[in-house]
Amino acid sequence: MKGYGEVILEHWRRPRNRGRLRAPDREAVQANPLCGDVVRLQLFFEDGCVRDVRFDGEGCAISQAAASLLTEKVKGKATAQLAELGEREFLGELGEVTATRAGCALLALWALQRALKEGPR
Amino acid sequence: MAIDVQGIRRDFPILERRAGEKPLLYLDSAATSHKPAPVIEAVASFYRESNANVHRALYRLAAEATELYEAARGKVATLLGARSEEIVFVRGTTEALNLAAHTVGEARLGAGDTVVVTEMEHHANLVPWQQTARRHGARLEAVPVTDSGELGLSAYERLLSSGAKVVALAHASNLLGTINPIPELAQAAHRAGALLVVDAAQTVPHMPVSVRELGADMLAFSGHKMLGPTGIGVLWARGDLLEELPPFMTGGEMIGEVWLDKATWADPPRRFEAGTPPFAQAVGLGVAVDYLAELGLVDVRAHDVELVERVLEGLSRREHVTVYGPREPSARAGLVSFNVAGVHPHDVATLLDQEGIAIRAGHHCAQPLVRRLGVPATCRASFYVYNTTEEVDAFLWALDEAWRLLK
Ligand SMILES: Cc1ncc(COP(=O)(O)O)c(C=O)c1O
Numbered sequence: 200m201k202g203y204g205e206v207i208l209e210h211w212r213r214p215r216n217r218g219r220l221r222a223p224d225r226e227a228v229q230a231n232p233l234c235g236d237v238v239r240l241q242l243f244f245e246d247g248c249v250r251d252v253r254f255d256g257e258g259c260a261i262s263q264a265a266a267s268l269l270t271e272k273v274k275g276k277a278t279a280q281l282a283e284l285g286e287r288e289f290l291g292e293l294g295e296v297t298a299t300r301a302g303c304a305l306l307a308l309w310a311l312q313r314a315l316k317e318g319p320r
Numbered sequence: 321m322a323i324d325v326q327g328i329r330r331d332f333p334i335l336e337r338r339a340g341e342k343p344l345l346y347l348d349s350a351a352t353s354h355k356p357a358p359v360i361e362a363v364a365s366f367y368r369e370s371n372a373n374v375h376r377a378l379y380r381l382a383a384e385a386t387e388l389y390e391a392a393r394g395k396v397a398t399l400l401g402a403r404s405e406e407i408v409f410v411r412g413t414t415e416a417l418n419l420a421a422h423t424v425g426e427a428r429l430g431a432g433d434t435v436v437v438t439e440m441e442h443h444a445n446l447v448p449w450q451q452t453a454r455r456h457g458a459r460l461e462a463v464p465v466t467d468s469g470e471l472g473l474s475a476y477e478r479l480l481s482s483g484a485k486v487v488a489l490a491h492a493s494n495l496l497g498t499i500n501p502i503p504e505l506a507q508a509a510h511r512a513g514a515l516l517v518v519d520a521a522q523t524v525p526h527m528p529v530s531v532r533e534l535g536a537d538m539l540a541f542s543g544h545k546m547l548g549p550t551g552i553g554v555l556w557a558r559g560d561l562l563e564e565l566p567p568f569m570t571g572g573e574m575i576g577e578v579w580l581d582k583a584t585w586a587d588p589p590r591r592f593e594a595g596t597p598p599f600a601q602a603v604g605l606g607v608a609v610d611y612l613a614e615l616g617l618v619d620v621r622a623h624d625v626e627l628v629e630r631v632l633e634g635l636s637r638r639e640h641v642t643v644y645g646p647r648e649p650s651a652r653a654g655l656v657s658f659n660v661a662g663v664h665p666h667d668v669a670t671l672l673d674q675e676g677i678a679i680r681a682g683h684h685c686a687q688p689l690v691r692r693l694g695v696p697a698t699c700r701a702s703f704y705v706y707n708t709t710e711e712v713d714a715f716l717w718a719l720d721e722a723w724r725l726l727k
Contacts, residue, residue, distance in 0.1 A: 200674050200718065202725035203667075234666055234682055235696040257696065259664035260726065300670060 203260060204294030210264035215271055218253045224319050229310035231302050236262040240310040242273070249273050249281070254307060261300050265293055266307035273311065282315060284308065323619045329706050331356040331611075342676025345711050350494055350522060350655045350702030351680055352544045355608075362607040363549055366600045374599045375573060375590075389599040392606030393589075399609050400539070401530040402556050408589040409597050412553035413521040414444040416540035417488070419555055419592060420517050421448035423565040424486050424538075428515065431457035433485040436514070438463040438471055438500075439692050440493040443685045445519040445540075449488050458485070465692055469496040469645040476505065480512035487516050491523040491534075495684045495698065496645035497628075497652030499523070506535035515561070521545060522653045525612070526704075527621040531556055543601065548608035552601035555592070562588035569594040620705055624654030627703040627712055631656050634716040640723060644693060655702035657684070660719070663726045665697040671722035677715055 202208070223241035230237045236258030243251040252273055254266040269289070273281055289308050290296065296304045329335050332354045337344055346354065372382040374389045390404070397404045410416045429435070435453045437446055439462050453460040461479045464472045471489075480487070487509045492499045502518060509516040517538040523529055524539075525546030531539055538561070543552040557565070567574055567585055574594040576584035585591045612620060629649040635641045640661040646652050660668050665681035672679055680700045683690045690697060701715060 200671055200721040200725065202671060202674070202722075236666075259666040261667070261670075297670065297673070299673075300666070303666065 203264075206268065206292065206294045207261060207264040207296075210267035211260040214254075214263060214267040216253050216274075217255055217267065219255060220251060220253050223253075225314040225317070227310045227314035227317060229306050229313060231258075231262070231306055234258070234303070236303055236306055238262060238266045238307045238310050240266065240269070240307060240314055242311075242314060244278075248275055248277050250275075254310075258306075259300075259303050261293075261296055262303040262306045265289075265304045266310075268293055269307040269311060278315065281311065284311070321616075321619055323615050323623050323705060325623070325706065325708050328356075328615070329708075331358070332706050333357060333360070335706060339673070339676035339678070345675070345677045345714060347701040347703065347707065347711070347715060348678045348680050349704035349707075350545070350653075350700065352550070353525065353547050353704050354706065355549070355604075356547055356611055358611060359547055359549065359604050359607050363600050363604040366603045370603075371600070373596055385599060388603050388606075389597070392602040392609075395606040395609045396554055399529075399613065400524075400556055401532050403559060405587075405589060406556055406559050406562060408555040408557070408562070408592040409602050410553045410555050410592075411551050411598065412542040412544065413442075413519060413540045414542075414553075416553050416555035417445050417517070417519060418448045419568040420538050420540065420557075421452040421488070422568050423592075424515060424517070425452035425456050425458075426566050427564055428485050429453070429456040429458045432483065433458040434479065434483045435460050436463060436476075436479045436484045436487040436489075436509075437461070438489045439465040440469075440471070440496055440498065440686065440689050441488070441490055442494050442519060442521070443687070444521075445488050445490060445517075446688070449486075462688070463489070465496070465689065468647075469493075469498050471498075471500055471505075477508060480508055480514060484509070484512055484514040487514050489516075489518065491518050491520040491529070491539075492653035493645070493686075493689070494522050494653075494655070495657050495686045495689055495700065497655045497657070498645050499651060499653060502534045502536060506537075510535070522655070526617075526624055526654050528617040537561055543605040543608065546605075546608055547611055548605035549598075549601040551598045552605045554605075557588075559588070562592070565592075567591050567594065571595050573597070615705060623705060624703055625649050627707055627709065628652060628654055628656060630709055630712045631701060631703075631715070634712070638719070638723075640727070641719070644698060654704065655700055657698040657700045659695055659698055660723060660726075663723070665699045667726060668699050668719070668722055671725065672715070672718050675714075675718045675721070677718050679715075 238256035669681035
């Protein structure tokens with residue numbers, strides 16, 4: 200049994216930026232009704248760039264690790280750069296996940312896309 | 321006599337394939353069973369040699385196809401200790417229960433009546449009754465599940481006395497494994513003047529089931545969980561009840577006479593088999609019934625119990641594992657749901673899959689029950705005639721590996 204890759208295990212055991220922001224500019228909750236995974240993503244912007252970010256949620260190791268990894272990636276980025284963050288690239292950084300679990304791995308990214316689309320709170 | 325598992329395994333072509341680099345270790349028969357070569361061959365040879373639409377034509381081939389279709393009905397009837405006219409072929413348990421809910425609603429339900437379900441139902445035996453209750457202004461009440469995973473019998477009696485017209489419940493829960501005491505529940509329902517509809521998707525494939533001994537009024541199950549093809553299932557109902565019920569779907573095959581503005585209905589079971597039925601699949605189901613009868617359902621049941629006992633024993637020795645449902649192997653169907661402390665069920669399932677082991681993780685189409693258990697989901701391992709004690713041991717070993725990697 201090879202288990203999960205290092206990136207997933209690392210972020211699952213020591214999640215980065217877990218918690219809530221007091222006054223986020225953007226926020227979205229993305230859930231996977233099939234398995235009950237939930238990720239909430241909050242963003243705080245300054246000068247057009249992500250100054251602070253938090254996630255919280257519940258679910259499998261992959262969904263929570265992916266959310267943690269995403270928070271690291273978005274920090275300091277401008278809105279246009281955030282919109283360019285693609286699924287393939289993100290999955291590549293997370294490490295190998297089977298097709299059956301891609302929905303878990305992409306939950307946080309979909310939350311980000313929703314937050315950007317829905318605009319400021 | 322114990323069934324010959326190694327001999328049985330040779331009948332299932334799919335067990336020869338690998339899952340990645342590992343041999344396939346399939347522990348998800350509660351979702352769907354594999355098919356033995358005689359069933360696969362029966363469907364293929366029906367298409368090769370006997371294919372024609374049933375009940376419609378005058379030529380020899382059609383007569384032969386009809387004969388095979390009706391012979392399958394007879395085999396199912398014998399399996400259940402029922403009469404052929406009481407066997408309605410449908411696509412599966414879900415359609416059977418929708419048929420039951422719709423027609424019983426039309427015939428028996430009015431404003432202020434009560435429909436009784438339970439907290440342990442599969443969505444297939446819950447949502448159709450919600451819809452029917454709503455349509456007829458009836459109330460829907462659910463028998464609660466106790467902490468040991470059984471039905472609360474005093475609550476059941478209480479709900480029956482509140483104007484219950486129909487009770488719909490599982491013979492065995494597909495999540496807890498609990499086998500419900502249908503004969504007692506049926507007697508109580510009948511004393512209260514209610515019909516009893518049984519979802520037997522998890523029992524008919526695995527143990528002797530006699531509809532008369534159960535005392536049920538209607539009973540539903542799927543062919544694909546009992547070595548048969550997909551797309552075929554059965555609704556059994558007491559003959560006099562079927563006579564009373566209106567059609568569910570309408571169209572060809574189910575009519576008596578049709579005018580432009582009205583129609584009359586055929587007698588049961590055809591009244592409930594609108595359109596071209598899945599006749600090739602019915603023939604395959606007939607062969608699956610033969611296969612199970614040949615093994616002997618008493619022995620099939622004994623094999624399930626043996627495997628469940630071994631799994632329960634193994635899991636209970638692991639402190640980080642929580643098992644749901646009755647402790648006593650003989651009180652449960654051939655499946656075990658569990659969780660591993662601090663590890664999401666999907667992670668357990670994914671890591672086991674790396675060893676070629678197929679278990680299910682999720683809400684098992686029983687969201688109210690999962691909510692009652694207070695967990696987001698569970699893992700479930702389920703067993704059938706082709707599973708071995710060695711497979712149970714391999715599963716327990718893999719679970720330890722997953723725990724080692726994720727704890
Ligand atoms: C208890 C129970 N009821 C109903 C069903 C639905 O069966 P089907 O999907 O074959 O209609 C299942 C299986 O998924 C089940 O386990």
